[in-house]
Amino acid sequence: MSRDDVLMPAEDSSRNDSTYIDAGDVCLETRGLSLGYHSRGGRRQSALDDISLCIERKRVTAFIGPSGCGKSSLLRTFNRMTDLDEQSRLTGEVRLEGEDIHARGVDVPMLRRRVGMVFQTPNPFPMSVYENVAFGLRLVGERDKRHLDDKVEACLRAAALWDEVKDRLFDSALGLSGGQQQRLVIARTLAVEPEVLLLDEPASALDPISTLKIEELIRSLRSRLTLVIVTHNMQQAARVSDATAFLHDGRLVEYAPTDQLFTNPRRRQTEDYITGRFG
């Protein structure tokens, strides 16, 4: 395969398992990324330790690992949500299409429009369904009613929610069910046309049917944008993702195409985790 051409991350394949991604297909890349916190006692705690990996464009990449392994923290460095923690210290680089997003002078709101994020708990705003989807558009000054209407409908259709909410677009979004709310949040994020969509355990608070719908949605969005999903559910990772990274204790243990990682893990630790012997 042509993917085998370049070994990425390049420098030290000895420390990380290698994934073969063509240099032109790299969307997000981290180099020697570490994230530390000052805990209450003044002790430094490391959430991420020297992580280097590449995420392929228009593919679904999953991060798995036991809780506290740093997979959510890694995801939050991709759109600088880590900035919200005043205590956090970040070293290394995160590159979006080659640009270092943690560099000084980066327009963070612009970055977040390009890298959208969906959280664990559905968080629709206390407004109508319509206003939720239009929120991001209004932020960039869109006022044309017809354009807004079209965009809202398109995004709700893309999130497979249109048929369920078209009759109550102007009712409060908080009246929707949990699964609907989560799809609404995805629609809201799609409205600002991100290149990357980060999903932080998007289905962990939902029932199985809603989870299924979210997973279908993720697969359908694969053609439009790059998706990165954090999940503690290995079956889910296996079902929806193209590549999977296994993190443990802030380190990247193994990163490989999903079928390879789940059928033929190279590391003992990975094998133990996916077979349920720990974690």
Added chain:
Amino acid sequence: MRHAHTSRTPSKTSLLRPPEHLLARLSRYWRDGGPWGWLNAMAVSVSLLLMMGLISLLLVGSLGHFWPSRLVEIALLEPMTQTSETSDADSAAIGNGQHLLGELMREEVRHVQTASGTSRPRQWWLLQTSSEQSAAASWRWLPKDMLNALTFPEQALALELRDGRVLYGMAQALSDPTTGELVTTDVSGSGKPLAEDATPLFVRLDDIESQRRNLAALRSHGEQLSKQLTALTQQYAARHDSGTVTAEFEEEISAARQALITREQQLMSLRDALTAGQLQLAGRGGHDGQIALEEIKRAWQPNALGFGGRLSLTLNRFADFISDTPNDGGEGAWPAIFGTVLMVVLMSVIVMPFGVMAALYLHEVAHQGRLTQLTRIALRNLAGVPSIVYGVFGLGFFVYGVGAGIDRLFYADQLPTPTFGTGGILWSSLTLSLLTLPVVIVATEEGLARVPRRLREGALALGATRFETLWRVVVPAASPALITGLILAVARAAGEVAPLMLVGVVKLAPELPVDDSFPWLHLDRKFMHLGHQVYDLAFQSSDAFSNRPLVYATALVLVVVILCLNLSAIRLRHLLAQRYKGATE
């Protein structure tokens, strides 16, 4: 446990309690918290009872004043002479009247020192008779043993005058509308003497009421006419200079002048007719003589009224009390109600933006360090500073500092008469804003703290700046809490009197702070306040006893006004809470 399961033997401890003796039961009752429940219930009941007691005291005390009680006519046994037993001036003054008409207020037994030095009890009645000079009622103590007869005459009249006096008496004669002579019988109707049937009086009073309305309409029309005439005269002067005065124009002017003159004459004659009507009243120990009908605001015959009549009269008089302006010694709460509400509204308009901004800074923007914490503690303590201290600060800073500065800069031509350099509604509102600022800040901060982190993150993740996140998501979601802050602020401010006395409240303000002259809202004016009115009537007046019902009535109005202000704020909060339901956790 597992053992018990597998061997299928019942557990050894039974669920049923063994029989207990009384002491053990009592101790268990105590441990279960039974007494606590009762204690709590008692505390709630006591508070409720106190509240209800307060409200009913206010209701009874104030409505009693407006309730038309029966008038009693008392015939005295003999003309009283001044003796050692009736040493007070009031009872000595009774001497010239054989009959007295009034409301029986209460009964009291007093011990009187006789000449021989022994004390003997004597029963006294307190009678409220016609007011003499001022609005204050007259009180007379009568010894019961001096009474000969006691009747409740059907025809006894009570007259409420425009200057606030209340007169009791019997109608004797009414001036004839055409001749102006006093006649004692009903000429046009039944022919009965007026003393037996006062119907003509009520007819005349109704008539006068409608004429007064006519008069007001005529007066405004006359003003309009005179304005037209002025405009025409100016036009005439201009045309005269240019020499273009036509005959038609001169005719037009003279017609307008004629119309005005006719209108003025109409006004004069109507006013004369109004003032001409007189009533001859037999005062029975009170006011004897003629009263101009125009002076009478309302007349009624309390002994002839049924319950419904009394109730509607009471409510009418109370409504008058609420809507009247207290001039010429009359009673009325309207300017005070208006002042209170306007002051509270202004205060809210000032305090809400400031309080919300401050809370936003403290909670959202400032680094959460020791300094922020200190500020927060200081703010919470500020809520406990006595309100009079704020009043002193308001006087020193706003009135003498800022106000005097404004006067020097913008109203220098009017000095030394101060415009803003004296108490006014603006300074009062500002002072109360300072007073309520901590309450708003604390409530807002608590509301902000309850907006979940995931909402902020959601907005930030969509590319909103921190500012956009705050104003579009966080503040709307916290808005019910902001209104809670407003409710607390209003509740605190509306009842506050002490600081206001220093910065702008007066006993009698000549004008309302809002009127139809530019700029409509006069922030520099002094105003009246219900709370201050209560204080003034109860403690600053020379006749505290007869003012007591007014104190109750004013207090009742104050309570109702605060209740309405609060209810409207609560309604607003309810609407917002519906809208942002589930936004806070």
